[in-house]
Amino acid sequence: MKNTANIGAPRLAIVLERCWRAVGRVAEESVREAGMCLTDFVALEALWHKGPLTITQIQDKVGLASGSMTAAVDRLEKKGFIRRKPSSRDRRAKVLKLTSKGKLTVKSVFDHHAEMLESAMTILNNAEKSQLHALLKKLGLFAAATKHSQSRNSREVTHANRNR
Numbered sequence: 001m002k003n004t005a006n007i008g009a010p011r012l013a014i015v016l017e018r019c020w021r022a023v024g025r026v027a028e029e030s031v032r033e034a035g036m037c038l039t040d041f042v043a044l045e046a047l048w049h050k051g052p053l054t055i056t057q058i059q060d061k062v063g064l065a066s067g068s069m070t071a072a073v074d075r076l077e078k079k080g081f082i083r084r085k086p087s088s089r090d091r092r093a094k095v096l097k098l099t100s101k102g103k104l105t106v107k108s109v110f111d112h113h114a115e116m117l118e119s120a121m122t123i124l125n126n127a128e129k130s131q132l133h134a135l136l137k138k139l140g141l142f143a144a145a146t147k148h149s150q151s152r153n154s155r156e157v158t159h160a161n162r163n164r
Contacts, residue, residue: 023120030116034109039064039072041113044081044098044106052097054087081105 031041042062047053050061059069073096076082081102087093098106124132 023117026116026120027113030113031109033116034112036105036109037072039068040076041106041109043069043072043076043096044102045110047082047096047098048103048106048110052095054090054093054095056093058096076102 028038031038034041036044042064043058046058046061050057053061055069055073058064059066064072073082073084077084079101080099082096083099084094084096087095121129
């Protein structure tokens with residue numbers, strides 16, 4: 001086994017990327033086996049777990065581009081999985097809500113999806129899963145805050161340079 005005492009950030013980033021790619025393939029395949037594309041599934045899953053949401057709220061939760069999200073909503077509505085209704089807070093927005101058919105579908109697809117992911121992660125025991133979850137969350141939050149801080153600092157430097 002290699003010496004793991006000094007693992008640098010670039011090497012760790014490569015391992016994270018390869019791991020995510022492998023797990024992502026399992027996730028995509030599990031959803032495809034259930035007859036759905038991943039974009040449609042993540043939109044349905046967000047509605048199933050969070051309740052009625054606007055398109056923008058779903059985008060924020062799942063990180064999909066506006067065009068992808070609109071196309072997914074159109075497909076899901078056409079299949080009878082969701083219903084759009086006007087928002088009581090913003091007349092420009094539409095709130096998406098799962099139909100009975102949508103609830104049954106997303107539960108079935110999610111159960112299969114969860115089973116496949118559990119199978120792919122059987123190499124980890126419960127303590128390792130908990131530890132990995134905590135470490136990835138810690139790293140993700142820090143990286144997001146660092147990116148935000150760097151963007152703000154970059155804007156401040158640019159603004160300062162313009163005012164010279």
